[in-house]
Ligand SMILES: [Zn+2]
């Protein structure tokens with residue numbers, strides 16, 4: 563039997579049982595061992611994305627149908643392979659430890675063909691979003707290419723976070739990398755501000771320290787002093803406490819001071835609200851790049867001359883490509899990166915864990931352990 567939690571808009575999860583699914587011809591069934599709880603599971607539960615001037619809904623896409631089994635941070639073992647998959651192929655066998663690249667879209671358009679699934683119009687098809695995800699004891703995966711083998715040096719409870727929080731921040735850091743390398747060449751040193759020191763931010767910190775030039779100062783900003791303490795322990799070169807009592811002018815002043823030469827050459831915003839995006843932007847040097855990651859939502863106002871006279875770039879990233887997940891798994895295995903603090907919950911207790919994530923009461927990441 564398969565046990566799964568299902569979600570419908572704004573109601574508690576419901577535990578259900580059905581038969582273990584049959585593997586699709588070109589795909590596989592994973593027996594789930596760990597499944598991460600991501601903040602976007604909460605957005606899905608509320609069926610809402612704040613666009614600033616209006617709210618949009620997952621169900622605006624007619625192909626997206628509740629109820630759904632959430633969960634897109636899935637690690638486990640291959641339980642069975644499809645009829646068209648060679649069971650003796652070296653790259654994937656029953657029993658292998660794997661993570662799933664959950665961002666599976668239509669599979670037939672030009673973007674999907676090039677594995678640029680995030681650009682596909684049917685990106686809502688992914689595991690835990692449009693098709694059943696990891697809050698279940700078994701998960702159906704359409705094609706075996708979406709399964710990435712996990713080397714023994716990465717514990718599966720760490721591996722489960724790589725397809726979303728890990729991959730998103732890997733994409734953010736590598737998107738920022740060319741701009742920072744260029745400024746490093748020109749100036750000799752640079753600084754990068756990472757906004758949000760939760761689970762996503764701590765992954766980002768680890769990756770930024772490994773990937774960006776050694777002469778880059780990495781500073782983390784957060785409203786929570788405890789999170790910043792963990793960030794310092796994990797290698798941040800500096801922190802900025804965005805105390806709620808600060809005026810905007812004061813917050814920007816202390817942020818700029820935390821950079822090098824009174825500002826930052828790069829920003830990765832993992833919250834991405836009006837306040838964080840505007841503060842980040844206003845704390846940058848000319849020639850900087852800002853990467854927007856978070857899904858907090860809302861709108862922000864930027865003075866347009868700041869882009870022209872300031873030669874600034876702002877870019878959004880949405881999770882990452884399959885090839886990037888393979889690169890990330892190899893990097894984490896080689897560098898033994900330290901994951902954010904983890905708290906484990908049972909499948910039966912998944913709804914309580916989601917409520918804690920919703921209320922911002924979690925340090926690091928929550929993971930369902932099977
Ligand atoms: Zn996620």
Ligand SMILES: [Zn+2]
Nearest residue numbers: 668671674682
């Ligand atoms: Zn497509």
